[in-house]
Amino acid sequence: MVINNNNMETYLFLFLALLVLMFFSLGVKWCFIWHGDIFKTHILGCPSVMVSTPELTKDVLVNRAHLFKPTYPLTKETLIGPKALFFHQGDYHAKLKKLVQASFVPNVLKASVCDIERIVRGILPSLENKTINTLKEMKRFAFDVAMLSVFGRTYDVEIEGIKELYHIMEGGYNSMPFKLPGTPFKKAVKARELLNGTMRRVIDKRREGNGYGAGLLGKLLESQDMSKMLSDSQVADNVIGVIFAAHDTTASVLTWILKYLHDSAEVLNAVTVEQEKIRRRLIEDDRDLSWEDFKNMQLTNQVIQETLRTSSIISFTFREAVEDVELEGFLIPKGWKVLPLFRAIHHSEEIYPEHEKFNPSRFEAQPRPNTYLPFGTGGHSCPGSELAKLEMLVLLHHLTNDYRWEVVGEKEGIQYMPFPVPIGGLPLKITHKEEQTN
Numbered sequence: 001m002v003i004n005n006n007n008m009e010t011y012l013f014l015f016l017a018l019l020v021l022m023f024f025s026l027g028v029k030w031c032f033i034w035h036g037d038i039f040k041t042h043i044l045g046c047p048s049v050m051v052s053t054p055e056l057t058k059d060v061l062v063n064r065a066h067l068f069k070p071t072y073p074l075t076k077e078t079l080i081g082p083k084a085l086f087f088h089q090g091d092y093h094a095k096l097k098k099l100v101q102a103s104f105v106p107n108v109l110k111a112s113v114c115d116i117e118r119i120v121r122g123i124l125p126s127l128e129n130k131t132i133n134t135l136k137e138m139k140r141f142a143f144d145v146a147m148l149s150v151f152g153r154t155y156d157v158e159i160e161g162i163k164e165l166y167h168i169m170e171g172g173y174n175s176m177p178f179k180l181p182g183t184p185f186k187k188a189v190k191a192r193e194l195l196n197g198t199m200r201r202v203i204d205k206r207r208e209g210n211g212y213g214a215g216l217l218g219k220l221l222e223s224q225d226m227s228k229m230l231s232d233s234q235v236a237d238n239v240i241g242v243i244f245a246a247h248d249t250t251a252s253v254l255t256w257i258l259k260y261l262h263d264s265a266e267v268l269n270a271v272t273v274e275q276e277k278i279r280r281r282l283i284e285d286d287r288d289l290s291w292e293d294f295k296n297m298q299l300t301n302q303v304i305q306e307t308l309r310t311s312s313i314i315s316f317t318f319r320e321a322v323e324d325v326e327l328e329g330f331l332i333p334k335g336w337k338v339l340p341l342f343r344a345i346h347h348s349e350e351i352y353p354e355h356e357k358f359n360p361s362r363f364e365a366q367p368r369p370n371t372y373l374p375f376g377t378g379g380h381s382c383p384g385s386e387l388a389k390l391e392m393l394v395l396l397h398h399l400t401n402d403y404r405w406e407v408v409g410e411k412e413g414i415q416y417m418p419f420p421v422p423i424g425g426l427p428l429k430i431t432h433k434e435e436q437t438n
């Protein structure tokens with residue numbers, strides 16, 4: 001395992017990974033206090049309770065969610081902005097969630113298929129015939145899609161400015177929160193302050209125009225006008241928050257998909273056959289991809305589902321008890337952290353037999369309730385799950401029809417960037433199929 005992110009979250013993750021490893025592989029119970037399916041330990045001095053069954057996870061995230069508030073590292077809250085929906089519970093969260101969700105429902109997503117396809121067509125040729133860092137390229141793709149869903153098609157100099165500042169800022173997400181000159185965190189805080197100014201100019205421009213424009217920003221400004229519920233800084237924090245939530249996650253999953261398809265020639269062939277059939281239909285009808293085509297991508301969808309399970313890039317989530325809570329007869333005092341372990345559920349041998357195997361066909365049947373949680377569950381579950389799947393399907397359609405890829409180097413392993421990804425971000429050589437046959 002390579003650690004190249006010298007930050008607290010990486011250590012925390014590794015520490016947790018070690019705990020989970022001990023829990024499952026070694027059966028070592030003496031370093032925890034056990035109670036049924038719950039165990040207690042300390043993470044960086046905080047008393048923490050881990051829950052690893054579907055039932056308890058549902059209890060914490062759905063049934064009694066009001067008793068467990070989300071908690072994030074200070075760096076995230078400072079940089080994303082304290083008014084972003086992740087950090088809230090209750091009315092404010094519910095209203096914002098509704099607004100954000102409205103930008104990612106199928107009716108809205110349908111209209112963005114052609115834009116996502118345009119982004120894919122722009123990126124893929126630039127990857128041909130050289131060794132690429134897959135994670136980096138997938139981040140470029142997912143970032144462009146995130147910007148599209150937040151700002152719509154309008155591209156101006158301010159949006160370019162936001163892109164640049166955002167990249168400086170994300171350098172501080174996983175750093176120690178020291179504001180010393182030259183530190184990544186200090187630079188990130190500065191970039192975030194400048195982002196406020198740029199966002200204000202973008203918002204002012206939209207107010208001067210006819211209507212509020214497209215994307216999530218348009219929706220938030222529209223609601224601001226109607227209900228006066230949101231201030232400009234609340235709008236800005238949520239725009240930045242969605243960009244943050246949308247791209248590293250999707251890029252990490254895409255990187256795993258390319259790895260699994262590379263390692264499993266049989267699955268890759270079957271996906272290619274499925275996608276070639278769709279391509280033939282598009283040629284016959286003389287049109288581009290549309291929403292309806294995704295219904296005919298059953299196997300590709302199963303590959304995405306299985307990758308989300310095996311890679312479990314969001315391995316767990318953090319909550320904090322807002323009062324003393326009893327869970328399965330175990331008292332969790334107010335202020336303790338509670339961590340539902342999604343990865344433990346996705347890798348339970350009882351729920352997913354031969355759990356370590358990449359086997360998309362296991363999703364021919366629906367998973368049992370609360371046993372498949374790549375996008376979380378309950379009030380804080382992911383509003384972007386359909387967008388994430390859509391961008392993966394569009395990319396896979398073009399990639400499998402037109403390209404083949406080889407992993408460069410022999411190294412196997414996992415690296416935390418900050419999500420678990422194949423080592424080195426998966427170096428790949430991508431070639432166009434036509435060149436292979438010449």
Ligand code: HEM
Binds near residue numbers: 086
């Ligand atoms: C494969 C990609 C993705 C994965 C695996 C993923 C996973 C998750 C998970 C597990 C949560 C819940 C966290 C918790 O309960 O503490 C979450 C929340 C969230 N996700 Fe995603 N996500 C992905 C892509 C996206 C995209 C594309 C967007 C863009 C809209 C997005 C926006 C959000 C937001 C705004 C939240 C916070 C929701 C709230 O607190 O109410 N995510 N995501």
